[in-house]
Amino acid sequence: MASILEIDGLKKRYDSGHEALSGVDLKIEEGEILALLGPNGAGKTTLISIICGLVNPSSGQVRVGGHDIGRDYRKARALIGLVPQEIALEPFETVWNVVRFSRGLFGKPRDDAHIESVLRSLSLWDKRSAQVRELSGGMKRRVLIAKALAHEPRILFLDEPTAGVDVELRRGMWEVVEGLRARGVTIILTTHYIEEAEEIADRIAVINRGQILLVEEKARLMARMGQKELRIELQHKVDALPARFADQGLELIDDGQAILFHYDTRGDRTGIASLLSELAGEGIVLRDISTRQSSLEEIFVGLVSEDAA
Numbered sequence: 001m002a003s004i005l006e007i008d009g010l011k012k013r014y015d016s017g018h019e020a021l022s023g024v025d026l027k028i029e030e031g032e033i034l035a036l037l038g039p040n041g042a043g044k045t046t047l048i049s050i051i052c053g054l055v056n057p058s059s060g061q062v063r064v065g066g067h068d069i070g071r072d073y074r075k076a077r078a079l080i081g082l083v084p085q086e087i088a089l090e091p092f093e094t095v096w097n098v099v100r101f102s103r104g105l106f107g108k109p110r111d112d113a114h115i116e117s118v119l120r121s122l123s124l125w126d127k128r129s130a131q132v133r134e135l136s137g138g139m140k141r142r143v144l145i146a147k148a149l150a151h152e153p154r155i156l157f158l159d160e161p162t163a164g165v166d167v168e169l170r171r172g173m174w175e176v177v178e179g180l181r182a183r184g185v186t187i188i189l190t191t192h193y194i195e196e197a198e199e200i201a202d203r204i205a206v207i208n209r210g211q212i213l214l215v216e217e218k219a220r221l222m223a224r225m226g227q228k229e230l231r232i233e234l235q236h237k238v239d240a241l242p243a244r245f246a247d248q249g250l251e252l253i254d255d256g257q258a259i260l261f262h263y264d265t266r267g268d269r270t271g272i273a274s275l276l277s278e279l280a281g282e283g284i285v286l287r288d289i290s291t292r293q294s295s296l297e298e299i300f301v302g303l304v305s306e307d308a309a
């Protein structure tokens with residue numbers, strides 16, 4: 001796969017002196033969905049704003065489809081659609097006009113069939129003649145996406161697209177994103193809803209304090225970083241665990257009815273087999289056991305707090 005976006009040594013120091021990006025390198029493949037996760041102030045919006053030409057970098061390079069965003073701004077920008085965090089739309093304009101005008105801004109010839117297909121794919125076709133002010137918040141967000149897609153970009157940035165959107169609309173939004181991916185659009189999204197990044201992204205990039213801490217395929221990240229939890233339900237309640245288990249990371253829970261054991265999927269041995277036989281040797285009878293993989297959220301919190309340490 002070819003890289004649609006290449007970022008090398010990107011730095012940004014604002015006039016205030018604050019260094020929002022301190023050397024970002026990133027390559028994005030055509031057709032993938034990348035989730036950019038980071039705590040508040042990590043530099044996500046700064047990064048997206050530089051790629052979209054809204055903020056000037058202090059140093060470094062960004063190429064979109066091979067075009068340098070500084071030297072070849074128009075060609076680079078034409079390949080990008082941006083769905084910003086804030087809803088800023090002309091309230092008295094119709095949905096149709098908002099989307100059609102946006103295409104014109106990129107110097108693309110009028111193409112009503114394309115605008116129609118974009119509006120239909122976002123379930124906005126029935127609202128094409130409505131004024132923006134008549135729409136619900138969720139619909140306005142979809143208009144922002146339609147607007148960003150009007151000029152047929154190959155890469156779409158969604159900056160916190162589901163902030164403040166209810167659960168049902170959020171689901172709908174992710175279906176739209178899946179549909180775009182099916183059409184070959186590369187998608188980069190920032191989100192605070194980690195479980196959604198977990199659900200939808202192909203790769204996850206974690207950014208903190210202006211630096212990319214890691215970029216990795218989601219499945220591999222979860223396997224590599226994942227802690228697993230073994231939950232052992234006991235046949236009979238116990239008051240305390242025998243002293244020999246003191247330093248094995250066991251936790252007695254549910255009023256003595258269950259034991260939690262945390263183990264690392266990276267280790268050669270998990271220690272489960274010996275633990276179970278030791279428990280049996282102590283006369284502790286099991287009723288049931290289950291395991292749980294740590295979520296991306298736990299991995300993310302772990303990474304960011306490690307970085308702060």
Ligand SMILES: Nc1ncnc2c1ncn2[C@@H]1O[C@H](COP(=O)(O)OP(=O)(O)OP(=O)(O)O)[C@@H](O)[C@H]1O
Nearest residue numbers: 014016018020038039040041042043044045046047
């Ligand atoms: N115009 C500006 N002038 C000075 N500092 C700024 C400016 N814009 C952003 N910053 C600072 O740069 C840092 C990164 O901000 P940025 O908005 O890129 O973070 P973010 O990851 O998008 O955060 P959030 O999740 O809160 O949107 C923050 O410390 C912010 O205060």
